[in-house]
Amino acid sequence: DQQVKQNSPSLSVQEGRISILNCDYTNSMFDYFLWYKKYPAEGPTFLISISSIKDKNEDGRFTVFLNKSAKHLSLHIVPSQPGDSAVYFCAASAHNNDMRFGAGTRLTVKP
Amino acid sequence: DTGVSQNPRHKITKRGQNVTFRCDPISEHNRLYWYRQTLGQGPEFLTYFQNEAQLEKSRLLSDRFSAERPKGSFSTLEIQRTEQGDSAMYLCASSLGDDEKLFFGSGTQLSVL
Numbered sequence: 004d005q006q007v008k009q010n011s012p013s014l015s016v017q018e019g020r021i022s023i024l025n026c027d028y029t030n031s032m033f034d035y036f037l038w039y040k041k042y043p044a045e046g047p048t049f050l051i052s053i054s055s056i057k058d059k060n061e062d063g064r065f066t067v068f069l070n071k072s073a074k075h076l077s078l079h080i081v082p083s084q085p086g087d088s089a090v091y092f093c094a095a096s097a098h099n100n101d102m103r104f105g106a107g108t109r110l111t112v113k114p
Numbered sequence: 115d116t117g118v119s120q121n122p123r124h125k126i127t128k129r130g131q132n133v134t135f136r137c138d139p140i141s142e143h144n145r146l147y148w149y150r151q152t153l154g155q156g157p158e159f160l161t162y163f164q165n166e167a168q169l170e171k172s173r174l175l176s177d178r179f180s181a182e183r184p185k186g187s188f189s190t191l192e193i194q195r196t197e198q199g200d201s202a203m204y205l206c207a208s209s210l211g212d213d214e215k216l217f218f219g220s221g222t223q224l225s226v227l
Contacts, residue, residue, distance in 0.1 A: 007156070035214050046118070046205055046218030047157065092156050096214055101147075101170055104156030 006030045007095050009105035017113055022080040024108050026093030029074065033095040033103075038067060038078045041090045041107070050091070051078070083112045116140060118219035120206050126225045127196055134192045135222045139208030146189050147216060148181055149205040150174070157205055163189060196226045 008027045016022045024038075034055040039047035053060040053067045053076070060067050066079045080087055093105040119138040127133050139146045144165050149157035160179070161171045165186035175181075178196075183189040193200055203223050207216035 009156075012154075037215065039218075044220065046207070046220050047216075048218065049215045052215065094156075101159040101162060101172070102214070102216065103159065104149075106154060106156050 005106075006033075007093055007103045007105040009091075009093055009108050011108050012106070013109040013111070015111045015113060016083050018085055019082045022078075022083045022087065022110055022112065024078040024080075024091050024093075024110065026076045026078075026105055027074060028076075028095050028103075030095070030097060030103075031074070032097040034098060035096050036067070036069060036076050037094045037096075037102070038065075039092045039094060039104075040087075041092060047092055080110075083110075085112045085114050088112050118206055118208055118217050120204075120219035120222050122222055123220065124223045124225075126227065128227050129198060130195055132192065132194045133196055133224065134190055135204055135206075135224075137189045137191070137206030137219060139188070139206070140210075140217055141187075143208035143210045143217070144186070145209045145211075146183055147207040147209075148189070148191050149207065149218075151203040151205055151221070152201075160191075193224075196224075198226045200224060201226045 037052040038050040040050045041047040051065045069076045090107045090109050092107045096102040121136045147162040148160040151157045163183040178194045181191045203221040205221045207218045
């Protein structure tokens with residue numbers, strides 16, 4: 004059962020523009036959400052997170068938005084840079100239990 | 115390097131052989147997780163330890179899989195009688211206390227021929 008879904012396998016944007024990556028979830032018990040970035044031959048690295056008590060969290064160029072009623076979250080990267088090119092995974096957990104990951108979105112930022 | 119370390123990075127084995135992977139977490143982290151990732155998918159949870167206690171196991175973890183963390187530090191994941199379907203990237207991650215941020219190793223890529 005795929006409780007965390009990333010429906011776009013890939014996204015291509017121009018350098019300097021905004022990248023928007025989307026994620027949907029089905030389990031209403033999830034209370035913590037994270038985004039991880041993965042480069043080839045490396046493990047995922049933590050990028051940004053948000054608790055279910057918030058609807059927005061910002062860290063530099065990265066902002067995560069949470070819409071609990073729609074069970075949807077998104078990651079905005081602005082401005083996008085070529086070094087942001089990677090696979091981005093959305094993840095969610097319920098009460099500090101095992102974390103569920105989406106299938107990932109491959110972001111390509113073109114110079 | 116004080117990150118999560120996994121060995122070996124790559125493992126090629128024949129079907130039916132046993133394999134064992136090792137994970138060294140970040141030293142002060144008390145939680146340790148094993149995940150499996152196949153091509154085009156996100157990491158799938160297998161099991162996790164809090165200190166030396168194995169607290170949760172996924173139903174994905176068949177009886178051919180066993181994980182240990184004997185002293186609450188490093189962990190091993192053993193797969194017995196490997197099958198071609200076991201071919202995947204096996205990722206280890208660790209975290210501290212109630213912090214839900216996981217720190218991942220670079221993984222062990224298993225190929226079962």
